[in-house]
Amino acid sequence: MIQEILLPDLGEGIDNAEVSEISVSVGDKVGLNETVLVLESDKASMEIPLEIPGVIKEVLVNVGDEIKTGQLLFKIETKGLKKKTKPNQSKEAKQKQEINEPKKEQKVSINDVVLNKTNRDHANVFASPGVRRLARELNINLLIINGTGDKGRITKLDLHGYIKAQMSLTGGVYSKDKAEVDFSKWGNVEVQKLTKIKKITGKRLQEAWQIIPHVTQYDEADITELDIYRRELKKAHIESGTKITFLPFLMKGCVHVLKKFSQFNSSLSHNENNLIIKQYFHIGIAVDTKAGLVVPVIKDVDKKTIVGLSKELMDISSRAKTKALNPEEMKGGTFTISSLGGIGGTGFSPIVNPPEVAIMGVSKSQLKPVYYKETQSFAPKLIMPFSISYDHRVIDGAAAARFTSTFSSILSDVSFFKEK
Numbered sequence: 074m075i076q077e078i079l080l081p082d083l084g085e086g087i088d089n090a091e092v093s094e095i096s097v098s099v100g101d102k103v104g105l106n107e108t109v110l111v112l113e114s115d116k117a118s119m120e121i122p123l124e125i126p127g128v129i130k131e132v133l134v135n136v137g138d139e140i141k142t143g144q145l146l147f148k149i150e151t152k153g154l155k156k157k158t159k160p161n162q163s164k165e166a167k168q169k170q171e172i173n174e175p176k177k178e179q180k181v182s183i184n185d186v187v188l189n190k191t192n193r194d195h196a197n198v199f200a201s202p203g204v205r206r207l208a209r210e211l212n213i214n215l216l217i218i219n220g221t222g223d224k225g226r227i228t229k230l231d232l233h234g235y236i237k238a239q240m241s242l243t244g245g246v247y248s249k250d251k252a253e254v255d256f257s258k259w260g261n262v263e264v265q266k267l268t269k270i271k272k273i274t275g276k277r278l279q280e281a282w283q284i285i286p287h288v289t290q291y292d293e294a295d296i297t298e299l300d301i302y303r304r305e306l307k308k309a310h311i312e313s314g315t316k317i318t319f320l321p322f323l324m325k326g327c328v329h330v331l332k333k334f335s336q337f338n339s340s341l342s343h344n345e346n347n348l349i350i351k352q353y354f355h356i357g358i359a360v361d362t363k364a365g366l367v368v369p370v371i372k373d374v375d376k377k378t379i380v381g382l383s384k385e386l387m388d389i390s391s392r393a394k395t396k397a398l399n400p401e402e403m404k405g406g407t408f409t410i411s412s413l414g415g416i417g418g419t420g421f422s423p424i425v426n427p428p429e430v431a432i433m434g435v436s437k438s439q440l441k442p443v444y445y446k447e448t449q450s451f452a453p454k455l456i457m458p459f460s461i462s463y464d465h466r467v468i469d470g471a472a473a474a475r476f477t478s479t480f481s482s483i484l485s486d487v488s489f490f491k492e493k
Contacts, residue, residue, distance in 0.1 A: 095109070108120040199220060296455050320386060370406040
């Protein structure tokens with residue numbers, strides 16, 4: 074028997090709603106009271122369950138449709154089962170009460186809405202498709218939210234309570250959609266669509282900036298002697314076509330310092346109670362491409378030579394610009410270097426790349442007069458400005474200053490980079 078499923082009465086004051094999610098497709102076998110549709114109105118998010126089991130034969134609405142009470146939603150094959158004629162009055166009353174109940178502004182404690190992750194696993198998370206979708210959009214882990222609905226179900230109000238609690242702790246806000254502005258009113262414009270890489274990078278950087286308390290330490294390094302050695306090395310390998318830049322030296326120099334100041338080569342644990350010190354040194358290198366910024370990772374930098382790193386950098390940079398990197402080459406970094414030395418600038422504050430706790434920014438080197446007290450004279454030196462941005466929850470200012478001072482000393486001593 075084919076039954077028509079109509080949109081039921083949504084409650085007083087709600088005449089229509091928008092379809093935000095369709096949970097079934099043609100051919101799906103649906104059980105009693107299983108959710109088939111999720112609606113969004115200006116008052117509530119509502120799940121529409123199926124009151125009789127059956128097989129979906131037709132889906133007559135689409136995501137984004139504005140639908141009204143009594144509208145035909147689905148056609149199902151019920152195999153002879155009769156549709157209920159009387160709804161469960163107590164359940165109906167309860168649903169209407171939940172839909173029409175005004176939301177109360179209240180102070181929310183983080184302890185009221187957050188569970189320890191060990192208290193629940195994925196199989197025990199109960200939430201509507203609408204709540205799950207919103208959690209995915211906001212990158213919120215439902216495992217840590219305490220559900221107040223039936224059988225621990227996480228409701229929309231629970232999710233909103235978690236967001237409010239997080240805002241109260243961080244002082245941040247979840248921004249609403251901005252009002253559209255017609256900039257063409259004041260002159261000619263060109264609209265360029267953001268690439269997927271730019272969208273993903275932008276989202277990650279915004280999250281990192283909001284979550285991590287950033288501090289940046291600035292410093293300089295005398296790389297005059299290092300530049301002479303680099304030129305010699307470049308000349309020795311010119312026939313092989315190996316390009317020797319400063320970047321491999323910076324990577325090796327960072328590893329020397331990371332071994333001494335291990336908190337810079339770490340990550341916070343998921344509950345932020347422990348610091349995970351990494352005994353390996355995988356350096357992420359920010360690469361500028363036409364599609365946007367990507368950060369491939371060079372593994373085991375401490376075990377490779379300057380020439381070996383140079384060859385690997387040439388390969389990975391070339392493939393990054395042609396979108397030929399595989400996902401594994403973008404994972405596992407312990408520290409990142411963003412070098413703008415080949416472009417220009419005197420300094421900048423890079424954003425930490427989580428789950429790392431620090432990132433180095435390198436700017437364009439310049440010849441500068443340096444005064445020597447012993448001879449009471451000036452001498453031209455090639456000076457490289459650089460900076461370290463760090464997570465202040467893990468690293469304090471004194472440690473950052475020691476890091477940059479040590480790194481500066483290493484770059485001025487060529488013996489650190491010569492093969493033994």
